[in-house]
Amino acid sequence: MDSQTKQAKQQQSKPHWLINRNYRFLFFGQAISLLGDQLSTFTIILWIVTIIAPGQSWGPLAISAVLTASLVPNLLIGPLAGVFVDRWNPKMTMIRMDIIRAFLTLLLVASTGVIPLPFLVHGRLPQLAQLIVICVLTFLSSTCAQFFTPSYMGLIATIVSKEQRPQSASLGQTMQAFAAIVGPPLAAPLLYTFGIKWALLLDALSFIVSFLTISAIQSSSKATGHSEQSSFWREFKEGIYFSFSNTTVRTIVTTSFIATLGAGAFDALYVFFLTGNLHTSASFTGIIATALGIGTIGGAFLASKIVPFLKLEHLLIYSLLGIGLCLVVISRLTYFAPALILFLVFGIFLASLRVASGPLLMNETPQTMLGRVFAVLGPTSALASLFSALLSGFLASVLLVNLHSHFLGMTFGPIDTIFVGVGILFLLSALYASSALSKKVAQVEPVSMP
Structure with missing residues (x-):
């Protein structure tokens, strides 16, 4: 035996x-x-x-x-x-x-x-x-x-x-x-x-x-819900409550919201950054997309190799820091070649962020609540994407359209200023995640509403 x-x-x-x-x-x-x-x-x-x-x-x-x-x-x-x-x-x-x-x-x-x-x-x-x-x-x-x-x-x-x-x-x-x-x-x-x-x-x-x-x-999983189902709205509120009362889940939902805000602003404006700041033809957008894709594949591979030696919480924090720094540095560039390299690095950190957040969320959430927690994460990210597209368009086309200022020997226009702001937002989210996850209390049971 x-x-x-x-x-x-x-x-x-x-x-x-x-x-x-x-x-x-x-x-x-x-x-x-x-x-x-x-x-x-x-x-x-x-x-x-x-x-x-x-x-x-x-x-x-x-x-x-x-x-x-x-x-x-x-x-x-x-x-x-x-x-x-x-x-x-x-x-x-x-x-x-x-x-x-x-x-x-x-x-x-x-x-x-x-x-x-x-x-x-x-x-x-x-x-x-x-x-x-x-x-x-x-x-x-x-x-x-x-x-x-x-x-x-x-x-x-x-x-x-x-x-x-x-x-x-x-x-x-x-x-x-x-x-x-x-x-x-x-x-x-x-x-x-x-x-x-x-x-x-x-x-x-x-x-x-x-x-x-x-x-x-071949899966033996049955319905994951409770054997005695309570009312729909009570189960719905339990999912919302757990998502925002559990420290780890709340941190991931918040950082995912911020990450989607940044990604939405990037998607909406990077063509204008390419032509206005990098002085390159809009036809090069395909090259940028390819660099991001290659970076994402490489980042996913590297993250899977790093995880055995680095806690998922730390990978999440370092990824947020890396994305923030990449965006700030990219905003200062005026040539296509170095920007292309940083777009690839940006994709690496973006992939490692997702590699960390998914397993963290699954490990922290009881199986009976996974559907409700992921159903909170998806709509909040969609809301962030919609809000980001509208806000970035308004800032670039209306509020900051005539911006042309100098600070510490650097020139700031509308698009690169938005990129700097998004980068700073990622850096602040890294600080928030570091503070929140360092105080994390292990929660392995579903949280009941008071």
């Missing part, structure tokens, strides 16, 4: 390729699904620009409507979805959401006119009707994602051990960065070579692949 136990422990401690069998299925399924999502997002934008509203003044408004339709469920449905996620089996929830999203994508394919529709001129929907269908189906697909994403984190907590969660977070970051690098450049060739229907069919196929790989996972 002793020899069998020893052999089992040795087998368990032996490193496996992509952690374990269950995670391998999940990883490959989600990698294909994420690639399909990237293709679909950019295909829909190209569909609107080149087919539905070519040369129309309302084209940008149409794209904004679709992007808004994808964001609204995150803000309105996301916080509520966590209660159901905690009540349901995470694996079955993911399977159902994949089936629904595959069906919704097929409906989107039908709206392109690939199948002649009766009682319509030329058998296809008019432009406005097509746009409405896109918005409605995008809204419904995003609603499914509000249930899928927290369930994904719950399934990770079930099939991946605590010690291997940083590695799974690293692999997840690599997966997302790869999809972000490869997906957008493929969208245009697919659309113009094979047509809109085939590009969307690939997205539907990616959901089917995800469904099949998740079905192959």
Whole structure:
């Protein structure tokens, strides 16, 4: 018996390729699904620009409507979805959401006119009707994602051990960065070579692949909710209370909000920084995006190697410090080459921040509350992204538009001043995280409301 136990422990401690069998299925399924999502997002934008509203003044408004339709469920449905996620089996929830999203994508394919529709001129929907269908189906697909994403984190907590969660977070970051690098450049060739229907069919196929790989996972997890369910609103308030009363979870929610604020400002303004401060053509934006993607992949790999020697709390703090310093230094640059290197370093720290925050959140949160906690994190990040885009645009275009000042021999304009402000915000968040996590009290049981 002793020899069998020893052999089992040795087998368990032996490193496996992509952690374990269950995670391998999940990883490959989600990698294909994420690639399909990237293709679909950019295909829909190209569909609107080149087919539905070519040369129309309302084209940008149409794209904004679709992007808004994808964001609204995150803000309105996301916080509520966590209660159901905690009540349901995470694996079955993911399977159902994949089936629904595959069906919704097929409906989107039908709206392109690939199948002649009766009682319509030329058998296809008019432009406005097509746009409405896109918005409605995008809204419904995003609603499914509000249930899928927290369930994904719950399934990770079930099939991946605590010690291997940083590695799974690293692999997840690599997966997302790869999809972000490869997906957008493929969208245009697919659309113009094979047509809109085939590009969307690939997205539907990616959901089917995800469904099949998740079905192959051998998980004994049942519904994670309480055996005797209390009222919906009480469970909802318990999730909110735990998220902001637990020191570690509150710190991660706060720093994630700040990180998303910074990322939103960067996404909205870096093209203008490229042309105005670095004196480079806007066509170089693709190179910046590639550098960020490569940095994210490299950062995820490095973070997974550092974690055995560095506490996750310290990795979180150092990552925030690194991001803040990168943004401050980038704001002072006037040449493209050194900025490109720092954009790559920025991606490294951004990935290590995510590698630290995900496992920290999972380790600190009871399994029965994972859905509700992640349902708090997602909408707060979406709110930060929306607020950041609006605020940075207002600051750059209205409040600071005529800014041109000198301080300590340095020149400050509107865009680089915003970058400095965001960098300082990251540095302050690092100080906050350091102070909060140093006073952390271990909490392993769910917190009950007073």
